[in-house]
Amino acid sequence: MVTNIPAPYRIPVYENLVRHEDMDLCVFFCSGREPDRAWDLQQASYKQIYFKEKFLTYRGRFIHCNPDVWSRLREFAPDVVVTTGFNPSFIFAYIYARMHGARHVAMTDGTYFTEGTLSWVHRLVRRWVYGGTRAFIGASQGSFELYRSYGIGQDQMFQSHLCANNAIYHPRLSDDGKRFDFVFSARFIAAKNPDFAMAVAQMVARKIGRRTSLLMMGSGELDDELRRRAAEIAVDVDVVFAGFVKQTDLPDHYASARVMLFPTQIDTWGVVANEAFAAGVPVIVTPMAGVAGDLVLDGRNGRVLPLDVDAWAEAAATLLRDTSQREQFARHGMAHVQSFSYEHAAQGIYDAVRYSLKRA
Numbered sequence: 001m002v003t004n005i006p007a008p009y010r011i012p013v014y015e016n017l018v019r020h021e022d023m024d025l026c027v028f029f030c031s032g033r034e035p036d037r038a039w040d041l042q043q044a045s046y047k048q049i050y051f052k053e054k055f056l057t058y059r060g061r062f063i064h065c066n067p068d069v070w071s072r073l074r075e076f077a078p079d080v081v082v083t084t085g086f087n088p089s090f091i092f093a094y095i096y097a098r099m100h101g102a103r104h105v106a107m108t109d110g111t112y113f114t115e116g117t118l119s120w121v122h123r124l125v126r127r128w129v130y131g132g133t134r135a136f137i138g139a140s141q142g143s144f145e146l147y148r149s150y151g152i153g154q155d156q157m158f159q160s161h162l163c164a165n166n167a168i169y170h171p172r173l174s175d176d177g178k179r180f181d182f183v184f185s186a187r188f189i190a191a192k193n194p195d196f197a198m199a200v201a202q203m204v205a206r207k208i209g210r211r212t213s214l215l216m217m218g219s220g221e222l223d224d225e226l227r228r229r230a231a232e233i234a235v236d237v238d239v240v241f242a243g244f245v246k247q248t249d250l251p252d253h254y255a256s257a258r259v260m261l262f263p264t265q266i267d268t269w270g271v272v273a274n275e276a277f278a279a280g281v282p283v284i285v286t287p288m289a290g291v292a293g294d295l296v297l298d299g300r301n302g303r304v305l306p307l308d309v310d311a312w313a314e315a316a317a318t319l320l321r322d323t324s325q326r327e328q329f330a331r332h333g334m335a336h337v338q339s340f341s342y343e344h345a346a347q348g349i350y351d352a353v354r355y356s357l358k359r360a
Helices: 011-017 069-076 088-099 120-131 141-149 194-208 223-232 247-255 271-278 309-321 323-337 342-356
Strands: 026-029 047-050 055-058 061-064 080-083 103-108 135-138 157-159 180-185 212-217 237-243 257-262 283-285 302-304
Touching: 011 342, 026 069, 061 088, 069 088, 080 088, 080 342, 088 103, 088 120, 103 120, 103 342, 135 141, 135 342, 141 157, 157 342, 180 194, 180 247, 180 271, 194 212, 194 223, 194 237, 194 257, 194 309, 223 237, 247 257, 247 271, 257 271, 257 309, 271 283, 271 323, 283 309, 309 323
Parallel strands: 026 047, 080 103, 103 135, 135 157, 180 212, 180 257, 212 237, 257 283, 283 302
Antiparallel strands: 055 061
């Protein structure tokens, strides 16, 4: 497995993957951590190798180009190479697989929507790689839609959802102990629309005739601007900034809120929705997130709405007013998220690898 960095929502998947005794797994990381990530990472039990770190930053993205991909893969001599993107390091790994008789498996969290603005060069590279790929792993139905746009057959596609650690959450359905009406959890950047969440909380306050409360979990370049905005709307909304919250503290923070606002402009998945559901909190999300339609089911465990403040405020106000509907959404969310587990995510990868080894 050749991937960018040891993301906390993938590490437990690898831990489950090595339980298959017929698979010898080694995860090759391009970097230990990227500068815009502040995750807590624990020591892993699976084999892992870190390439000599080398990347460049382009338009806010980190492009890895590790010089020792070839030599490291040659030492391990894999039968199957799984790559999770199209950075130069992944392309080197793909070429290694083709030249050494290893099967290649492509894996993505991306969706047809998130890759909709790619240039013709990017699409050409994907067609070239996919032409020599045996199996395809996607995080969502949006990933499958992306693969189908390249002519990939359904029998070659396998699902490996992104997951949260459902077991550490202790849902709180009643209003007892609910300190906040809303919770927002994401980096404070324009694409996550934290200011939109504040605008929704303010409009809801005016709709229901009382001051609302909003817990903001995260940090980022918009921090100062958001704090100024919070001061401006303080008469309508009590905004509390929790900063970056450690994973061990997430359950209590989510459980303290009634509704989660996830107004992302573009997100390949959105693990924060998994976390909210596991804590018994309904989610309002945009259609631009991978969880929309897979995890968040409109009208059943949350709402999937376009980025319109009026529509979000009306939906959020309804959930605050109607306790029975909010609890029903919460129960359905808690039940539905249980199938989005590390075990199931690992099984999807395992099945794809086994499929790739079948004779053509």
